[in-house]
Amino acid sequence: MIIASLLESRQEQWRELEELCDRLEVRGRAARGDGASVLRFASLYRAACADLAMADSYHLPPATVAYLHRLVARAHNNLYRSDRLDPVSWVDMVFRTAPQRIFADPCVRVATLLFFGLFALAIALGYQQAGFPGFAEMVLGEDQMESLEKMYEEPIHGSLDHYVTMAGFYIKHNTGIGLQCFAFGVLLIPCLITLAFNAIQLGTAFGYMSRLETTGNDNFLHFVTAHGPFELTAIALAGGAGLRLGMGLFSTGGLSRIDSLYRSARLAVPIMVASAMLFFLAALTEGFVSPSSLPYVIKALWAILSAGLISFYFVVLGFPRDFVVRPAIEADRELIDPLADEEPVGEYRGAT
C-alpha cells in the first residue's frame, strides 16, 4: 500500500472527524435534533479506529501513526464523556451508602474514639483548676483565654444581620477545616494531628469556660449547646474519612498499594459527604439558633433532637440490613470487600 493513495482516500474522513470533534468540544455535546451528525461521528470514529489498527500492515510512517493515535484519542474523549452529577445517585449516597459505610468502618470508630476521648480528657483537665493547675493556660494561652471570656461576657442576643453573616462564615470556615482534615488523611499524620489538636483545644476551652468562677460561663454553655452534636460529630467523621483514606496506603488487604489507595478513597468519599452535610447543618445551627436569645431549654431540646437524628442516621439507616437476608459467608465477603459489588477497575479492558 502506498501512503500517497491511502492518505488521499482516508484524509477526507479524518478531517471530517476532526471537524465534528471541534464542534462537539465547542458546544459541549451534540445539539438537539442533530442525531445524524452523531451517527456520522460514531461511524467515522470506528473507521479511524480501524485505520489505526491497520496502520502497521499499511506501512504507515510513524508520524502518520502518531497523528492517528491523537485523532482516535480525541474522538474517544468526545464519544465517552464524563457523566454529570446525578441527583438520584447523590441522594442514594447520602441516605444509603454513607450511613452503612460509617456504621461498618473501623476507621470511623478509631477517629471517633480518638476525638471524643481526647475531647473528654481535655474537658476534665481544663475544668479542674485545683487538680491540674496551669493546664488550661498551657493549652490555650493567656491571650486566648481572655478573648474567650470577653466574647461571652455579654448575654447572648443577636440580630438577623449577625445570624446570617455568621452562618456564612461557619460554612466557609468549619467545613473548610473538615475538608482539609480529610485531604491530609492521605498523609495520615497531619490528619491525626488536626483531629487531636482540635479535640484538645476545644475540650480545654469547654473545660475552662465551664468552670464556675470563669466570667461568662453561662453564656458560653448557652452558645455551644445547640450546635455541639452536629459540629463535634462532623469533625470526628471528617477525621474518620481521612483515616480511611490514609490507611489504604498501609493496610492493603492483598492489593497493590496504589489499588488499595484507590479503593479506600472510594470508600471514604461517602463518609466525607456525610461529614460535610453535618458541618453545613452545624453552621446553620451555629449561625441562627446558638446566638439567638431563645431560652436554654429550647436550645438543649434542639441539641437532643439533633443528637437523636444523628443516631438515627448512623444506626437505623446504617445498620447492615443485608446481613439478615444473606448467608453468613456472603456477609463476610461484604465486610472484607465492600466494593466487591461495584464494577472492578480493569473490567473496561475486556468490554466490547
Added chain:
Amino acid sequence: MSTATPLDTTISVITPENIAFDYELAGPFRRLPAYLIDILVRLGLILAVGMVLGLLGLATSIWIPGSFFLAGMLVAYFLISWFYGTVLETYFNGRTVGKWMFGLRVIGIDGRPVDGTGAVIRNLLRIADLAPLAALSQFDSDLPAVYVIPTGIVGLVCMVSTRRMQRLGDLAAGTMVVVDERSWRLPVTQVDDPRAAALASFLPADFRASRTMARTLATYVERRAYLTPPRRREVARVLAEPISERIGFRSDVDPDLLMMALYHATFLVDPRQQAAGGEPPAGPSPLLRDVNVAQEIPVARLASGPEASGLESDPAAGVAPNAEVAGSDQRPGEAAVIQTGSIETEERP
C-alpha cells in the same frame, strides 16, 4: 512485533472498540502553568461574584439586609475555592480553564472519562499534594506569618515516581492527566528535493521496502530536518551504503539523498504508475555500470545539487569519477556536505 514498551511518556489505552491507542502523559511542568491559570481564574471568579453581590446588596439595601449578601459571598468563596476543579472537570469532560488552555485533560487510568467521585477526590486531595507549606516567616522573622507558600513537594515526588505521572490525588481517584491538544495537521513529510525523485527513477522496478525498512525510512525522513548535514550523512550511511552496493549505485551517491529517494519510492509513488512506465529516468545516471558512459559528468554535481555548478573551482568537485569509485568517497563527500548545507536550509519548515 516486539512487546517492549518504548521509553517514553506515553500510555496505552484499550478502548471498547478493541483498539489500543497512545496518550501522551502530562508531566509536572506541563501541569503547573495550567494550575496557575486556574488559580487566577478562581480568584477572578471570586472577585466577580463578590462585586456582583456587593452591587446587588447596595441596590436592594432597602428591602434585603446586606448581611445576606455578605453570607452569600462567604459561601460562594467557600464553594469556589473548594469545588471549582470538581465542577469544571465533571461538566467539561475532564477539563478546567487552565487545562483547556494548555491542552490537558483528566481521564481515568483505563481511558474512561473522569466520574464525579473521582473529580471530588482528586480536587480535595490537592491540598495534600501541595504540602508541605513553607511560611516566609521561617526565613525572615520580620515578615508576618500570613504569607504561606505551598511547596508541592509531596505531589512532585509522587508524580516523578509513578509511571503515569500521577499526584496523590490522581492515585486515590484513579485518574491521570493527558495531553489532548485541539488541532494538529496531518504530518506527511513530502520530499521537495527534485534530485530525490530523479534518483528514485533509477531504482530497480521491483524494489519493495520491507516493513521494518519502510518504518526506518519514514523515521529518518521525518527527523532529518532536525539534523545537520554531517549528521545526516553519518546516520544515513549505515543503511544507504549496503543498499547502494546491492542496487549497484556508485559509492559516492549522497547517502542522505539515497534515503530520500527510497522514501519517495516507498511512500509517495504509486506502484501501478511506476509499472506502467512512469517517468523516464532523469538526470545523470548514478549506476555503476553507466560510469563509462557518464564519465564526463562530475558526480559531485549529482551528489550536491544544481548549485554545485557555482563552486566548480572547488578542487574536490573536479575529481574524476573513476578515481572516486576506486578510492574512498571521503573527499567528494566533504564537498557535498559543504554545498548541501546551503540547500537544506531552504527545505526546512
